[in-house]
Amino acid sequence: MLDKIKTASVPEKFSQDFVAEKLLMKGGTPRSIIPFIKKMGLVATDGTPTERYKEFRNPAKSGTAIASAMRELYEQLFEMNEYIHDTNLNLLKGLIVEATGAEQNSTVVSKTLSTFQALRKIADFDFFSEEEIEVSAEAADSASTYAMPQIHSQRSGNNGGEGINLSYTINLNLPTTTDIEVFNAIFKSLKQHLIQE
Numbered sequence: 001m002l003d004k005i006k007t008a009s010v011p012e013k014f015s016q017d018f019v020a021e022k023l024l025m026k027g028g029t030p031r032s033i034i035p036f037i038k039k040m041g042l043v044a045t046d047g048t049p050t051e052r053y054k055e056f057r058n059p060a061k062s063g064t065a066i067a068s069a070m071r072e073l074y075e076q077l078f079e080m081n082e083y084i085h086d087t088n089l090n091l092l093k094g095l096i097v098e099a100t101g102a103e104q105n106s107t108v109v110s111k112t113l114s115t116f117q118a119l120r121k122i123a124d125f126d127f128f129s130e131e132e133i134e135v136s137a138e139a140a141d142s143a144s145t146y147a148m149p150q151i152h153s154q155r156s157g158n159n160g161g162e163g164i165n166l167s168y169t170i171n172l173n174l175p176t177t178t179d180i181e182v183f184n185a186i187f188k189s190l191k192q193h194l195i196q197e
Helices: 001-009 018-020 028-039 051-057 063-074 075-080 089-100 107-122 128-146 180-194
Strands: 152-154 160-164
Touching: 001 051, 018 028, 051 063, 063 107, 063 128, 075 089, 089 107
Parallel strands: none
Antiparallel strands: 152 160
């Protein structure tokens, strides 16, 4: 279905009729995949194709669109191991068993494993590594530019006083997006509201 989505035009609604008539996939199995396509964030709950759907159809962004979808769809697995997409089959299966609570030979585990495997073959996670490096570098620049001032305590009998160095850490959960303006807006807001010279 994902291969066919790339070649077909973008529909107004991603419906069973579209799957049957335009993607030429008929029967129960293709219909059962539609809810999964929605969970991947390719299609909204009302059947409207999302921006991710359009990005997926773009050969230059297809892999990153799938990687973004996987990070949301398998959020629990990525929380357990942020490099789950690079792990071997046994470790991946073990984490799926742990996350689902299902038996190792259950249908839930086997279908989750096979779906994850199929998706990671076409996903491009390299983009996220570069993005994280850029964001970390920008955050480090901001931190060095806007350092907290020293606060000196005044103690009686101590002419010089002792310096108290304070620092703080801000952890950001950044949205999954390829739009650099989103990150620019986040750091601009930080500069205006949280960080004072």
